[in-house]
Amino acid sequence: MLVTATGPASVEDAWQRYVLPALWPLWAPQIRTVRLATGTPDDPLVPGVRGTVLGPPPLRVPFRILAADDAGHRWAWRVGLGPLGVTMEHGVDPGPAAVGCTAWVRIRLPGPLAAPYAPLARLALRRLVAG
Numbered sequence: 001m002l003v004t005a006t007g008p009a010s011v012e013d014a015w016q017r018y019v020l021p022a023l024w025p026l027w028a029p030q031i032r033t034v035r036l037a038t039g040t041p042d043d044p045l046v047p048g049v050r051g052t053v054l055g056p057p058p059l060r061v062p063f064r065i066l067a068a069d070d071a072g073h074r075w076a077w078r079v080g081l082g083p084l085g086v087t088m089e090h091g092v093d094p095g096p097a098a099v100g101c102t103a104w105v106r107i108r109l110p111g112p113l114a115a116p117y118a119p120l121a122r123l124a125l126r127r128l129v130a131g
Contacts, residue, residue: 001114003121004104007129011101014092014129015073018103019044021051027127030055030120044068045075053079086114103128 007014017023021034022041034041036051049065066076066087073092078085087108095101103125107114 001107001109001111001118002104003107003118003125004102005122005125005129006095006100006102007126008100008131009129011073011092011094013131014101014103015070017128018073018090018092019068019070019075021045024053027130028124029127030059030124032056044070100131101129 009017017027020042021036024031024034024041031053033054034051035054036043036049039049041051045065045068047065047067051063053059053061053063055061061079062081063077063079066078068075074090076087076089078087080086089106089108091104093102093104105121105125107117107121
């Protein structure tokens with residue numbers, strides 16, 4: 001399932017908010033804080049980084065960064081454990097007519113399983129590209 005949002009933020013501004021875990025709580029309402037196994041949430045994402053996303057109590061979800069392409073404005077992670085985990089690919093592209101940007105997430109789950117998360121993902125993406 002692909003979820004997108006377009007807004008006035010520049011590609012670079014949205015990308016910085018996407019790639020710095022310390023900034024995730026500013027635009028993702030389901031995230032309260034991020035804890036990393038190594039480094040700090042102020043460090044840009046790199047493949048192999050592991051951590052935990054903390055949401056409203058008692059939500060604590062482990063994750064591992066699978067890919068991060070700064071030049072291409074793309075990154076991917078595996079969130080959750082074992083068969084309950086989900087892979088999500090993220091990116092930021094120039095907006096229509098090179099104005100603003102479009103952020104997206106591809107949720108690698110069958111549609112019926114991803115559908116309940118789509119409205120929350122859309123809200124978060126709208127906040128990400130708001131500028």
